[in-house]
Amino acid sequence: MAGETEKSRVTLWPGLIALAAATGYFIALLATENQVLIISLLGVGMAAVLAAAWLQLLDSASRSFLDYEDALGGFAILAALAVAAFFHEDHFVLLLVITVLLYTVATLGLNIQFGYAGVLNFAGASFFGIGAYTSAVLNAHTALPHLIVLVIGGLLAALIGSLLLLPVLRTRGHYAAIVTIAFALLFRTFLEVNDVLGGPQGMQVPGMKILGWAFNNNIEIGKISLSFYMNYYVLSLLLLIGVFVVVRRLDRSWIGLNLDALRLDETAASCFGLDVVRWKITAFLIGNFIIGIAGALFGMVGSFVAPNNYTFADSLILVSILLLGGIGNPWGLIIATAIVVVVPEKLQTIQEYRFLLYALLVIAVLLFRPEGLLPRPVRRYFPRWRP
Amino acid sequence: MTALLEARGLSKRFGGVLALDGLDLSVAPNEIIGLIGPNGSGKTTFFNVITGIYDADAGQVAFSGADITNASPRTVYQAGISRTFQRSRLSLPLSIFDNIMIGNHKRLNQGLWFNLVRRAEFKREFEVAFRAAHSLVEVFEPRLAGRIFEPVAGLPMIDRRRIEICRALISEPKLLLLDEPFAGMTRDETSELMKDILLVRERNKNLTIIIVEHEMGVIERITNRCVVLNFGRKIGEGPYREVAADAQVQEAYLGAA
Numbered sequence: 001m002a003g004e005t006e007k008s009r010v011t012l013w014p015g016l017i018a019l020a021a022a023t024g025y026f027i028a029l030l031a032t033e034n035q036v037l038i039i040s041l042l043g044v045g046m047a048a049v050l051a052a053a054w055l056q057l058l059d060s061a062s063r064s065f066l067d068y069e070d071a072l073g074g075f076a077i078l079a080a081l082a083v084a085a086f087f088h089e090d091h092f093v094l095l096l097v098i099t100v101l102l103y104t105v106a107t108l109g110l111n112i113q114f115g116y117a118g119v120l121n122f123a124g125a126s127f128f129g130i131g132a133y134t135s136a137v138l139n140a141h142t143a144l145p146h147l148i149v150l151v152i153g154g155l156l157a158a159l160i161g162s163l164l165l166l167p168v169l170r171t172r173g174h175y176a177a178i179v180t181i182a183f184a185l186l187f188r189t190f191l192e193v194n195d196v197l198g199g200p201q202g203m204q205v206p207g208m209k210i211l212g213w214a215f216n217n218n219i220e221i222g223k224i225s226l227s228f229y230m231n232y233y234v235l236s237l238l239l240l241i242g243v244f245v246v247v248r249r250l251d252r253s254w255i256g257l258n259l260d261a262l263r264l265d266e267t268a269a270s271c272f273g274l275d276v277v278r279w280k281i282t283a284f285l286i287g288n289f290i291i292g293i294a295g296a297l298f299g300m301v302g303s304f305v306a307p308n309n310y311t312f313a314d315s316l317i318l319v320s321i322l323l324l325g326g327i328g329n330p331w332g333l334i335i336a337t338a339i340v341v342v343v344p345e346k347l348q349t350i351q352e353y354r355f356l357l358y359a360l361l362v363i364a365v366l367l368f369r370p371e372g373l374l375p376r377p378v379r380r381y382f383p384r385w386r387p
Numbered sequence: 388m389t390a391l392l393e394a395r396g397l398s399k400r401f402g403g404v405l406a407l408d409g410l411d412l413s414v415a416p417n418e419i420i421g422l423i424g425p426n427g428s429g430k431t432t433f434f435n436v437i438t439g440i441y442d443a444d445a446g447q448v449a450f451s452g453a454d455i456t457n458a459s460p461r462t463v464y465q466a467g468i469s470r471t472f473q474r475s476r477l478s479l480p481l482s483i484f485d486n487i488m489i490g491n492h493k494r495l496n497q498g499l500w501f502n503l504v505r506r507a508e509f510k511r512e513f514e515v516a517f518r519a520a521h522s523l524v525e526v527f528e529p530r531l532a533g534r535i536f537e538p539v540a541g542l543p544m545i546d547r548r549r550i551e552i553c554r555a556l557i558s559e560p561k562l563l564l565l566d567e568p569f570a571g572m573t574r575d576e577t578s579e580l581m582k583d584i585l586l587v588r589e590r591n592k593n594l595t596i597i598i599v600e601h602e603m604g605v606i607e608r609i610t611n612r613c614v615v616l617n618f619g620r621k622i623g624e625g626p627y628r629e630v631a632a633d634a635q636v637q638e639a640y641l642g643a644a
Contacts, residue, residue: 246503249502249503249506250502250503253502253503253509254488254495254496254497254502255497255499255502255503257481257485257488257489258492258497260478260480260481260485261478261481261489264478264479264480264481265476265478267440267460267476268472268476268477268478268489269489270459270460270461271438271440271460271463271464271469271470272464272469272489272490272492272554272558273460273461273464273465273492273493274461274489274492275461282499378480378481378482378485378536378537378538379481379482379485380536381510381513382510382513385510387517387521
């Protein structure tokens, strides 16, 4: 059949070339300081993407990502390590890339809730904050191993999130969204008036230690010295890989199908035996658990937590990443997070206007590419499987 | 012979309207029943009450001897009743296979651990499910079987109806409820889809079907027996020819002479 032969012609190369180009571009962008150069780099980047889209190169790249996901995933890990090696002494850049990694983890959690199950969550930053404050309190006051603190951060985010379950399950669409917005606003106020948690000034977070290895010391290997952020970089990358695999498997299973079915038509789904409440709860809890773990690690990375970092506006940024990247496509989320986190940091001149930029970007995407930069492909349970 | 489905005194009220008014209806195993009546006579409401989308205000429903009055849609599906919808309710962005698997819910392992970790076992279950879906679609339309991983959104109405019927049949229900499967189709498409349904029926003699339809030619050809509703009440029952000749039925459809 025509379709079959076309599929068999898909190779690894377009995906690999796209990945290499994106990595090179990302490194160049991160290494540039001059504002004029950065603006021209961004212009070149946009022109290149539009040209690639026009020449249909993007389609062949995304097809090869679909068919050779495992191999390209391995290369993507190498690319992340290459970025780290290039900036091994640069605290600022490493922190920025760690932020990209951990925000991606958080949006992957949000993606399970909103992208798959259709449960809106406008309190993403609050659950991120619950994880971060968990690190602050537990690292300062207990001797719990820090890897376990990360898990507790996730569990607490899921547990506190379950307070929202009743109102979220009893309402639909916009009304459920309003419940989560109310939670986001309440959460910040709660932190500000709570002296035990440092009030508006926030708290210090003691750095991470695993089996005596202190993450906050720079690393010396022979003559090479590495920024202490390299510790956090590796751990954040491992977390992202783990969560990425879980989200991928979830999508490519009956559970992913259940979540899609209840998002698209709750009534029809329940007529075929789907327990709507059970799966909404599952998606909401797993999503918040993932966001909480990312937040807990981010708290230790930043070594400081304050209510101002976990506002409703930050939750909106997480949602806008989801819309920008392509709801339901984890690869798109990585790219979108990189854009949303890195561009305002590099373009110091627009700092004040970053929200204007996000708003314009999201509106442009919704208008011209409503399914996001990388739209979600139709589900293949085993991409290379043929009957 | 004991009835497969037995409704007694079933009533459903929407505000001031009695959509079902003390309806008694009994369906024997292996029957094909036509449920007919003017628009608004309570046919779809009957399906919705049976399948648990609406709760009945009065009356009982028994299926295979078990009481399913006001049971949840899940319970009704688990008991072996599945349905299609008057307005096609497929999930358009999903593939043909995915849509059919939604109907296969009760035979798929829904455990988190199984789905996320036991991928080798999951793959075996997936392959079994694939073969079942593929051979079912093939009965209806071999052309669709080759496109089983393509989204439903691009397909014409007749194919969507076929997939909806496949979704209802994949779990091998005892009772199939078809709600106007031929609505909005041309004469050719209607006879094509009707052939498909009769073929499925040929392969599975144990399947009982209740079909709501306005196309009387279809009703005449497929059904063993008809039940005529008007204002939520049964006004006629019997083979199509008898029912069609009944004065009360003619009045309901055509108005008083």
